[in-house]
Amino acid sequence: MLSKKHNNYAFIDGQNLNLSTQAMGWKINWRKFRIYLRDKYKIEKAYYFIGFIDVNSSLYQSLQEAGYILVFKPILKNKDGKVKGNCDAELVLHAMIEYSNYDKAVIVTGDGDFRCLIEYLFNQKKLLKLIVPNKYKYSALLREFVPAIHFMNNLKGKLEYKKERH
Numbered sequence: 281m282l283s284k285k286h287n288n289y290a291f292i293d294g295q296n297l298n299l300s301t302q303a304m305g306w307k308i309n310w311r312k313f314r315i316y317l318r319d320k321y322k323i324e325k326a327y328y329f330i331g332f333i334d335v336n337s338s339l340y341q342s343l344q345e346a347g348y349i350l351v352f353k354p355i356l357k358n359k360d361g362k363v364k365g366n367c368d369a370e371l372v373l374h375a376m377i378e379y380s381n382y383d384k385a386v387i388v389t390g391d392g393d394f395r396c397l398i399e400y401l402f403n404q405k406k407l408l409k410l411i412v413p414n415k416y417k418y419s420a421l422l423r424e425f426v427p428a429i430h431f432m433n434n435l436k437g438k439l440e441y442k443k444e445r446h
Contacts, residue, residue: 286322288408289382291375292348293367293389294330300390300413304433309441311346316439318347321386321408327374329367331355368393375401384408392419402428 301308317323328343332352340350351374353367368391375385375397385401387394388411401407407428412418415431422429432439 286384287324287382288322288384288386289375289378290317290321290323290326290386290388291371292326292328293371293387293391293394294328295367296389296391297413300417301432303417304414304436306436307441308439310343310348312439312441314347316435317386323386325349325378325382327351327371327378329353329371329374331367372397379406382406386411388413390414390418390422392421395419395421398422398425 297308314326317326326348328348329351330340330343330353332340333355343350351367351370353370371387371389372394375387383406385406386409387398387401387407390412398407398410402425407425410422410425410429411432412422412429413432415433
């Protein structure tokens with residue numbers, strides 16, 4: 281008997297995921313996270329949305345080698361030199377451009393700016409899971425989707441980046 285091949289895509293708010301796990305005191309191992317998405321949610325394509333900064337080229341290369349499809353947004357620096365590279369519109373747009381190409385979507389964010397996308401996917405029965413990095417710090421706008429949310433707080437042991445000892 282042939283099993284149905286899953287064709288699920290992940291759309292990852294890179295800044296939200298990275299900052300949220302760091303705020304909880306750990307760094308994510310991107311390779312392990314990609315494997316986790318593949319194994320647990322049958323993710324064929326994982327889109328990772330991130331602001332582009334030249335000095336981060338080695339990070340971008342390692343993310344691509346781990347199996348992510350990177351979608352860049354040019355960054356801006358405000359008056360005090362703080363970097364701004366909000367990728368919200370890019371994530372929503374790509375989720376809709378790819379809409380007919382995937383069976384179900386996994387959205388990775390705790391940002392309420394994605395509520396309209398999540399609600400649409402949920403109502404269309406295209407939302408497989410909303411992965412929220414931190415159950416103690418996420419937008420109240422996402423609370424109505426709690427049955428579809430998987431929180432990452434308990435995944436530190438499985439997904440934490442640890443420097444290799446030599």
